[in-house]
Structure formats: C-alpha cells, structure tokens
Amino acid sequence: MIKAGEADKLHIAILGRKNVGKSLLINRIVSQELFVVNEIPGTIADPVSKAVELLPYGPVVIIDTAGIDDNEFDKKRLNRTVKAISSADFAILVLDARDQLDKNETDLITNLQKLKTPFLVAVNKIEFGINSNLLTELEALEVTHFELSCKENAGIENFKKKLVHLLPGEKKTPLIKDLVTEGDVVVLVVPDNLDELHGSVFKSQIKKIQEELGEDIVKVVVKEYELASSLIKLKNPPELVIADSHIIRQVAEEISESVKLTTYSIVMTRHQGNLSEFVKGIKKIEKLENGDKVLISEGCNNHLQEYEIGKIKIQEWLKLYSKKKLQIDYSNGCGFPDNLSDYNLIVHCDGCSISNKIIHTKVKQAKLLNIPIINYGVLTSFLNHTISRSILPFTEEVTVL
Numbered sequence: 596m597i598k599a600g601e602a603d604k605l606h607i608a609i610l611g612r613k614n615v616g617k618s619l620l621i622n623r624i625v626s627q628e629l630f631v632v633n634e635i636p637g638t639i640a641d642p643v644s645k646a647v648e649l650l651p652y653g654p655v656v657i658i659d660t661a662g663i664d665d666n667e668f669d670k671k672r673l674n675r676t677v678k679a680i681s682s683a684d685f686a687i688l689v690l691d692a693r694d695q696l697d698k699n700e701t702d703l704i705t706n707l708q709k710l711k712t713p714f715l716v717a718v719n720k721i722e723f724g725i726n727s728n729l730l731t732e733l734e735a736l737e738v739t740h741f742e743l744s745c746k747e748n749a750g751i752e753n754f755k756k757k758l759v760h761l762l763p764g765e766k767k768t769p770l771i772k773d774l775v776t777e778g779d780v781v782v783l784v785v786p787d788n789l790d791e792l793h794g795s796v797f798k799s800q801i802k803k804i805q806e807e808l809g810e811d812i813v814k815v816v817v818k819e820y821e822l823a824s825s826l827i828k829l830k831n832p833p834e835l836v837i838a839d840s841h842i843i844r845q846v847a848e849e850i851s852e853s854v855k856l857t858t859y860s861i862v863m864t865r866h867q868g869n870l871s872e873f874v875k876g877i878k879k880i881e882k883l884e885n886g887d888k889v890l891i892s893e894g895c896n897n898h899l900q901e902y903e904i905g906k907i908k909i910q911e912w913l914k915l916y917s918k919k920k921l922q923i924d925y926s927n928g929c930g931f932p933d934n935l936s937d938y939n940l941i942v943h944c945d946g947c948s949i950s951n952k953i954i955h956t957k958v959k960q961a962k963l964l965n966i967p968i969i970n971y972g973v974l975t976s977f978l979n980h981t982i983s984r985s986i987l988p989f990t991e992e993v994t995v996l
C-alpha cells in the first residue's frame with residue numbers, strides 16, 4: 596500500500612461511496628486530471644495512490660479509494676477500507692448531499708475518530724439540494740463538513756483552503772530532549788557484544804540521541820562492563836541512563852532508583868508515537884489463554900538476527916511466561932496477512948529497518964480490528980520486570996499502566 600520512496604510524504608485518503616464524486620473532487624483540488632471520473636457507476640476496485648503537489652502545502656500522496664458500499668467494518672477484516680484509512684495521515688469523506696448516512700459511513704467516521712486521524716467531510720452535489728437529516732446526523736457526530744458542488748465548481752476553493760490549513764505538519768516528538776535540561780548527564784550504555792546488525796542499529800540510534808542532545812548536555816557512552824566504574828567517577832548521579840532492553844535488568848540493579856532509566860527501544864517507540872499502544876498490549880500478555888493465536892510480525896528486511904529473536908526467542912518467552920498452549924505464527928513483510936482478525940495478539944519487531952509510517956499503519960490496523968499489539972522492546976522490558984521503570988520517564992504520555 597505504501598510505495599517505496601513515499602513513506603515520508605503525507606498520505607490523504609479519499610473515502611466515500613462510489614459515484615459520490617471522490618475522484619472529481621480530488622481533480623478539482625489539485626487542478627489536474629489525477630483520477631478517472633466515472634460517468635457510469637463503476638465496480639469497486641482497489642485503491643489507487645498517486646503522489647501530487649498540493650499547493651501551497653507541498654508534496655502529498657492521495658489515495659483514491661473506490662467505494663465503501665459493502666459492510667466494510669462489519670466484517671472486521673483487514674479489507675481495503677481498513678488498509679486505506681490506517682495508512683492515511685488525513686482523510687476526506689465525500690457524501691452525496693441528497694442522502695443520509697448509511698452504516699458504513701457512520702462506522703467510517705467513528706473509526707477515524709477512534710484513530711484520531713484528522714478528517715474533513717465534503718457534502719457534494721449540493722445543486723440538487725441538501726438532505727436536512729444528513730446535516731443533523733453530521734452535527735450529532737460532531738464533524739466539520741463543507742457543502743460543495745464539484746460539477747459547478749462551487750465551494751471548492753474554500754474546502755481546499757481549510758484542507759491545507761488542517762493538514763498535519765511534521766511530527767516532532769523528541770527522542771529524549773524533553774527529559775533533560777542544560778548541564779545534565781546522560782549515560783548511554785552499549786552492550787559488550789554486538790553483532791553486525793545490532794552494532795549498526797545501535798550506532799545510528801546513539802548518534803541520533805547525541806545529535807539531539809547537542810552541546811549543553813553531557814553524554815557519556817559506556818560499555819556494559821564499564822558502567823559501575825563510570826558511575827563512581829561521576830561527581831553526581833546522571834539524570835538519565837539508557838540501555839539495551841536485553842541488559843536492562845542488570846543495569847537497573849546497578850543504578851539507584853532515583854535515576855531515570857529507559858531503553859533505546861522505548862525511546863524510539865515513543866519517538867514514533869506508538870508507545871501507549873504497545874504498553875496497552877501488556878494487558879493481553881498478562882491474560883493469555885489456552886488456544887490464543889499470536890502473530891509475530893517482522894519488518895520488510897529479513898535480517899537473520901531479528902528472525903532468530905522473533906522465530907525462536909519471543910515464542911519461548913511467551914510460552915514460558917504465560918504457561919499456556921498458544922498457537923504462534925510468524926509473518927514477515929511490510930503488511931500483515933489478510934487473516935489478521937484471527938489473532939488475539941500481535942508481537943511486532945522494533946522496526947529498526949522499516950519506516951515509521953509502515954509501523955504506524957500496522958499499529959492502526961491492529962487498533963481498527965481491536966487486536967492488542969506490543970513490540971519486542973516493550974515486551975522485553977516487561978518480561979525483565981523493568982517496564983514500569985523504563986516507561987516512567989514518559990508517564991505523561993503513557994497513562995495506561
């Protein structure tokens with residue numbers, strides 16, 4: 596769904612029944628024949644996405660979905676609509692001014708609200724008159740709507756202005772900058788033995804953190820075995836210690852309770868905006884039952900090392916912890932398998948080799964299908980009995996534990 600090279604662009608999904616004027620509205624907004632306008636109501640096809648320059652905003656990707664006439668959300672499956680809205684940073688729902696909302700449209704609105712995806716509603720074809728019940732329904736759902744006619748080019752400019760104004764800007768959740776102030780000491784603990792993959796992932800994560808902290812913060816990078824001796828040398832305790840999830844238990848024992856401690860994985864997960872969702876997943880880990888189906892899902896690049904963690908270690912840990920008979924499957928790739936709704940829990944890799952957008956999309960798909968999801972980093976801290984401490988620095992965002 597998300598094309599290579601477009602993951603960093605803002606994705607706008609156009610939703611609505613077929614023939615309501617979705618394609619024509621987009622063409623009017625971008626002032627070009629981007630999508631085919633069907634004079635005869637077409638059959639439902641797969642969504643088409645195209646990159647386009649939306650002035651004055653900039654480059655965006657527009658996903659033209661082909662209609663939501665069947666009971667998309669009823670089926671609770673990973674269908675076209677779920678895929679389209681989960682990858683959207685913004686959505687436009689187009690309605691026919693003559694009709695009232697049907698169940699699919701109401702479900703769409705409530706699901707967009709659930710995902711906190713910003714959206715606008717376009718009430719199109721107003722030259723035929725507007726159904727007053729429709730307006731009452733929209734008001735009850737507390738949605739912002741615009742009345743327009745694509746055919747007569749009425750209300751388009753106003754709609755476009757509002758759209759450009761509402762499009763979310765670049766997300767700027769810091770890595771850890773908000774946790775420290777000038778003069779603080781941050782200790783970055785590196786495991787003793789690093790294989791090739793983790794070595795390069797660590798190096799880039801540590802570099803990013805160091806760059807973000809700038810010159811006002813003292814950064815001390817130590818090997819795991821040097822931690823104790825380095826702490827003794829420091830005049831005051833550090834403000835924050837960051838360690839790898841796999842050694843967090845030992846590190847937690849070595850540093851005082853008063854020092855903030857977290858893991859690289861949790862820092863990255865928070866930065867990507869998925870920490871709360873993964874922490875919610877812990878509730879399911881605690882309540883696994885016999886016969887539960889668990890999906891272990893990894894990113895696009897199949898690194899042998901990650902594969903080993905997912906295929907072997909995570910499975911063993913889950914069985915050991917839950918003491919239940921679980922059915923555990925493994926999948927690899929940018930998307931989820933189509934039978935996603937069969938699962939009771941998703942355990943996702945930390946996604947160090949896939950884009951933020953892809954993980955975020957998968958988290959939203961899990962949310963739409965009401966399947967708890969957790970990642971390796973949060974799971975590892977949990978199983979090492981250090982989760983409360985590792986997320987403590989971020990409690991403002993994580994209120995679920």
Ligand SMILES: Nc1nc2c(ncn2[C@@H]2O[C@H](COP(=O)(O)OP(=O)(O)O)[C@@H](O)[C@H]2O)c(=O)[nH]1
Nearest residue numbers: 614615616617618619632633634720744745746
């Ligand atoms: N009368 C009228 N027809 C419209 C309007 N907007 C779109 N249409 C027509 O509705 C049909 C379906 O438009 P299209 O954009 O393909 O709808 P989509 O299936 O939602 O993408 C086409 O014949 C359009 O010309 C409008 O505002 N008024």
Ligand SMILES: [Mg+2]
Nearest residue numbers: 617618631661
């Ligand atoms: Mg169309």
